[in-house]
Amino acid sequence: MDSSDLASSPEQLQQQLGEKDKLIQALTGRLEDAAEQLDRMRRNGSDRGVRVSGGGASAEFYEQQQTVLENLSATVERWDEIQPREAFDRLEIRLDDLRSLLESALDSGIARGGVAPKPSSTAGKESRSSAPAAKPATEQKEPPKKDALSGWEAMKAQLMSGGDAPPPAPSAPAPSTPAPSPAETQSTEESPPAIEAAPVVEVNTFAPTLIENVPGPDPVDFETADQKVLIKAVEVRDDYIAYLTRRLQNEAQRTRQTINWESLNNASDDLKAVLQGLEADLRERLRIAEVDLSLERAKLSRIRANVESVQKQVEKRMKEQVANRQTAPAQPAEKPPAKNDNNPKGWLSSLGLH
Numbered sequence: 001m002d003s004s005d006l007a008s009s010p011e012q013l014q015q016q017l018g019e020k021d022k023l024i025q026a027l028t029g030r031l032e033d034a035a036e037q038l039d040r041m042r043r044n045g046s047d048r049g050v051r052v053s054g055g056g057a058s059a060e061f062y063e064q065q066q067t068v069l070e071n072l073s074a075t076v077e078r079w080d081e082i083q084p085r086e087a088f089d090r091l092e093i094r095l096d097d098l099r100s101l102l103e104s105a106l107d108s109g110i111a112r113g114g115v116a117p118k119p120s121s122t123a124g125k126e127s128r129s130s131a132p133a134a135k136p137a138t139e140q141k142e143p144p145k146k147d148a149l150s151g152w153e154a155m156k157a158q159l160m161s162g163g164d165a166p167p168p169a170p171s172a173p174a175p176s177t178p179a180p181s182p183a184e185t186q187s188t189e190e191s192p193p194a195i196e197a198a199p200v201v202e203v204n205t206f207a208p209t210l211i212e213n214v215p216g217p218d219p220v221d222f223e224t225a226d227q228k229v230l231i232k233a234v235e236v237r238d239d240y241i242a243y244l245t246r247r248l249q250n251e252a253q254r255t256r257q258t259i260n261w262e263s264l265n266n267a268s269d270d271l272k273a274v275l276q277g278l279e280a281d282l283r284e285r286l287r288i289a290e291v292d293l294s295l296e297r298a299k300l301s302r303i304r305a306n307v308e309s310v311q312k313q314v315e316k317r318m319k320e321q322v323a324n325r326q327t328a329p330a331q332p333a334e335k336p337p338a339k340n341d342n343n344p345k346g347w348l349s350s351l352g353l354h
Contacts, residue, residue: 010226010227010230013227013230013231013233013234014222014230016234017220017230017233017234017237020234020237020238020241021237023241024216024217024237024240024241024244027241027244027245027248028244030248031244031247031248031251034248034251034252035251038251062262062265065266069266214239214240214243216240217233217236217237217240218233218236220233
């Protein structure tokens with residue numbers, strides 16, 4: 001206890017006790033509100049899955065999600081390597097060349113058992129004669145029979161019946177998309193819910209600070225309490241106010257909702273850059289606040305030192321005055337000379353005739 005409290009009067013101590021009791025009531029009310037809010041959040045299930053270590057989800061979930069993303073990336077790369085659009089374009093060009101070749105052959109009336117014309121150089125380079133087309137060519141070498149149709153007549157009959165030209169066997173078969181494995185198919189089907197469940201906002205996962213319970217201060221009877229009892233009551237209330245402040249900060253830390261930073265590992269690069277910029281800004285502000293706080297503490301310490309020095313000087317002077325009063329002897333008052341009525345000179349002196 002400092003000397004300022006020792007020099008306080010009982011009336012000032014009673015006023016301080018009243019103010020501290022009001023502050024204790026206000027802090028207790030705020031602490032009860034924070035406890036009710038935390039209880040409400042627990043009943044609503046907001047704190048389910050909270051881990052003290054700071055992880056919002058299990059490690060198996062993140063491993064499964066990573067596997068799904070890897071499989072999806074591999075599938076996209078394979079699809080890009082296959083280039084199906086170019087392969088389909090080449091097939092369409094070859095089919096158009098083959099259809100135009102057949103139409104020109106049928107329109108010219110060559111299909112009379114003669115030799116079929118040679119295909120163009122472009123068609124010869126891009127596609128070779130297929131097995132069904134090669135078979136009529138070999139049959140043309142044999143002498144035609146009366147009941148048998150030639151190769152071109154068979155092709156004409158097939159076209160007239162509504163069927164398309166026989167499918168030619170291309171020289172360079174277009175690469176086909178490999179069939180995905182059952183594991184990849186299952187992981188691809190399960191990927192949407194895994195991606196949707198990535199951003200998770202949970203209750204703050206900081207471990208609460210353990211604070212021992214401190215009993216409240218006892219009431220003070222101002223009629224019978226002396227100065228020592230009042231000073232002790234002020235000290236007890238100061239300690240209890242500090243305890244309530246720690247409890248209130250702890251409850252506020254537990255009920256404050258924050259982002260689960262583990263869920264941001266799969267965020268985009270732009271979002272990570274923004275978060276890093278915000279982190280740097282907050283760290284700079286924290287550093288400036290710490291500097292301001294240190295300067296304010298130094299200023300308060302200087303003011304306190306000046307006040308204590310002035311108070312010590314005042315107390316020293318008061319003690320010196322009390323000591324001087326106790327050591328100085330009491331000087332008796334000077335008595336006037338006794339009057340002698342029988343002395344005639346005394347009368348003459350009083351009348352100014354002496």
